[in-house]
Amino acid sequence: MRIAIDAMGGDHAPAAQVEGALLAAAEWSDTTVVLVGDSARIEPLLQGRKPANVEVRHASEIIEAEDEPVKAVRRKKDASMVIAGRMVKDREVDAMISAGNTGALMTTGLLVVGRIKGIERPALAPMLPSLDGEGVLALDLGANMDATPEQLVQYAIMGSIYRSKVHGLKEPRVGLLNVGTEAMKGNELTKAAYPLLEQAPVRFVGNIESRDILKKPCDVIVCDGFAGNIMLKSLEGAASVIFSVLKTEFTRTWYTKLAAAVVKKGIGQFRKKMDYNEHGAAPLLGVDGLVLKSHGSSNALAIKNAVRQARIAVSNELVSSIRVEISNGSE
Template sequence: MKLAIDAMGGDNAPEQILLGVNRALKEMPDLELLVFGDEKKISTYLDQNSRAQIVHAPDVILGTDEPVRAVRRKKESSLVMMAEAVSKKEAAACVSAGNTGALMAAGLFVVGRIDGVERPALAPTFPTIDGKGFVMLDAGANSDAKPEHLLQYAVMGSVYAEKVRGIDKPRVGLLNIGTEEKKGNELTKAAFKLLSDAKEFHFIGNVESRELLNGAADVVVTDGFTGNMVLKTIEGSALSIFSMLKSALTASTKSKIGALLLKEELRSLKNKMDYSEYGGAGLFGLKAPVIKAHGSSDANAFFHAIEQAYKMAQSNVPSIIETQIASGKE
């Protein structure tokens, strides 16, 4: 299995990216990698390994670059060259922690969309209290959506949850302001009927945002505008809660003693809610797996993003999605 890696994208590139690459090469004996970026910088951190080939890319797409323009103009950037390798079938999948918009543009214009998929979706996996997690799509690839798009999101998310996350008969929920069938706006009401009539997945009805972290569904579908707000609200709330908890536990000698006694429990809680254990956000609906690792990914987070891309390619997720989408149109 050969994957393509953008070594220069993300806040902690290239060091943390390549430390994650080194771990992946150690733990996945059949993994081969094409690592794109500044050859000199990559050589500093990449362990010598016959299964990792450095491909020099003299340019970098920055987080401040306008996505589509950058993809069109920076043809020798590590991100674009990585996507080109997938398009040419030199690699089965790719992973980057770089500019999200640029990666989505490269996914669409370079890797290409699956026939029949109207709009690809950005699909991160969120932690839940029970530790199982759920995948949500769309989380921002498209601000607007039609009911038919949400139907395709449900198909794609269900395939991913089953084939990659190993969930038998994944529960698909429609994000809404209430659980009743008649709740919501025109989009959710129309989508509810389409999802209810579909046979390709197990639809459980509407789910409310307050129940997401309780594991209300394995797959949650929504439009990209709503999904992106949910994504950022969950991330911001988690950071704020841990910040307040840290302040409370270091406020006095008594609280510090309590924190010391609860050290293992607190570490367990942090690990359970740690996004880095769940990989990156997949761009579903493309001809090959494209994984967007978190921009602040450390070595652990990037390793799991590589693992996610590996599993998607190994399970042939894009081909299964294509078959499902085609059967639904018949």
């Protein structure tokens, strides 16, 4: 198995990408990790500790965070992200991972890798945290701001297949993000999508309110990218504020510091459940190859976990399973 990592994308590139690749290479000797990027910056970080299953593919350009996605992908042909996407397209690697410019990665997926036939729009599908630590797969959370009812059905099918193939769930529960649980609640999009999801080849459990997500009322939640991204940012913001307040309160006095020592283990476990580094990366479902988006601030652990996700998805033939299901549904 071969997995490409965009070594120049992300806040801590290329150091985090190199360290993550080394961790992955050490754990999975049957996987070759290809670091795509500026070899002059990557090779010194590997000096004296480069295993046989780590390779470097030179790329002379970098897509920056502030670059306009479509222009960057079209003009920077030798960018690390674009080369990694081309490697997926040409089947040189089985998957690619990037913590770089999200819009540019979406564009790479569409213009370089290409869509699965029958898929109208690919969807970004990160894992949202849940109190049991297993998480909820959510799509779309930003690849497309708008969606049609039919596209939400495709999201549901792809998400269900992902949770089955990658996480081993036999009948993943699929929910529709809405402002209420009643079938006729919501806007025109959700009202039209509800009956279609009832007829779709998924285990649809109805409307889900965002306030219940952390309790994991479903295994897959579908929505348009606008509503989904607002939900994601709200959860991230709430988690940040909670941990900030806890830190302030537990360091206020000698008594609260003592209390903090007592509950430190429990708080640490809760924080781990909420940490995106533990989930690794979000797949771009619907493109004709495995493309994974890591958080921009990913550390080495997140990169390693992204490789783990990619390995499982490749081993369980995720992309081909989606391709077959969508093809059967369009006949």
